[in-house]
Amino acid sequence: MLDKLEMFIAVVNEEHFGRAALTLGITQPTLSTGIRQLEEQLGVQLIFRGSRYGGLTPEGQSALAWARRIVADAKQLKEEMQASRHGLAGHLRIAVIPTALTWAARLTSELSASHPNVRFTVLSRTSAEILSMLDNLEVDAGLTYLDNEPLGRVSSEPLYSEAYRLVCRADTPLAARKSVGWADLADQRLCLLTGAMQNRRIINRNLSEAGIAPDARIESNSTVVLVANVLAGDWVTVLPADIAQFLIQGKPLAAVPLDGARKDHVVGLIAPHRDPHTPVVQSLLRAARTISTCRTPPAA
Known part of the structure; x- marks a missing residue:
């Protein structure tokens, strides 16, 4: 059956x-x-x-x-029986918000180091899609925000607190500053992630609280597209620090700290709530704890 x-x-x-x-x-x-x-x-x-x-x-x-x-x-x-005889193996499917893809690489590398027979499929998805895919058994785990919008009943491990960077060309006045405030973006040509992305909804709130209409003339579901537009013209974008630094490497771009966010949001690993988890998912959760830069769990 x-x-x-x-x-x-x-x-x-x-x-x-x-x-x-x-x-x-x-x-x-x-x-x-x-x-x-x-x-x-x-x-x-x-x-x-x-x-x-x-x-x-x-x-x-x-x-x-x-x-x-x-x-x-x-x-x-099946996984428990195989692990007891042959060691940990299997196929992990992980859905990840676009801004956390570099952390997905850290996570899979950490697990692969101790369990080389585990295979991975990593998919870039919105936070809403990640929850749906977990419910439908289309993925085994997800990387998403833990403390901004409801997650339902899941197991979670915090990975990092998101800090924002203004990505701009290195030859612009903003690039020379040690930091900028959200209000400084009032006259800038913004390109941002689409409204379907939770990251964009967070950015919209920060812009609105600074008195700025969150209006982006270019929107995309790809962080690569955003950075490519900054490189090609007089655009700026806002990205979390880790993905920003990764994408600007080797390019004439700067990632300037943005001050005054309402709060730093925690991004982490989630999996369907089960007791116990499959051996592979248990190992993934342990790997997340190992690489986490969060000292305390996110607020409920």
Whole structure:
């Protein structure tokens, strides 16, 4: 039945039979047959369907929670048995907010040093997408803000407190300053992350409190695009310190500290709340504690 439950979860995640079959590496007829067999075994209809996916029946909604729990438990059992015989191995899927991608590299490197047989897939996503992907079992963990917007019931390990930098060309007056205030951005041409990014919502609040309309003429979901625009023209952007320093290396750009933020927000690792976690996720949480620069947990 386990393979049928995985088919069911894939259809719900994709909301499309063809795409779900593609993610599972099977044909659509095989997928459709598997769903019908699952419904026959359970004695209920799980999915409304005609010519296309039509959503879940009430029974399907209830079955989905069970399916996710059973598939997660089965994965944990498999990993524990393999770890007991062959050492820690497996495939970790991690979704990361764009501004924390350098920390994702630190985290995977830390874990790989002690467990070289663990493989990783790292995806850049918004904070909202990360929570959805965790719920849908599409990823095993995420790097996101811990103290700005609700996370739900998750396990978490703080990694660092975010401090902001103004990224500008090195030949501009602002680059020569030791620091700038948010109010100093009033007459600057801003390029920022899109409003779907939690980082942008934090920046908007800081700009608004400084009396500045948070208006960016260029928006992107990529930090690389923002820095490329600063390099190419008379734009400036605001980024967390770590990603800013990484992106300006070797370029005629400066990252100037921004003073007067309402608060520094904590970014950390999150995983679905389970007791216990799978061995691989447990090791990832331990690796996060090892590299963390946070001395105390974030405020609730």
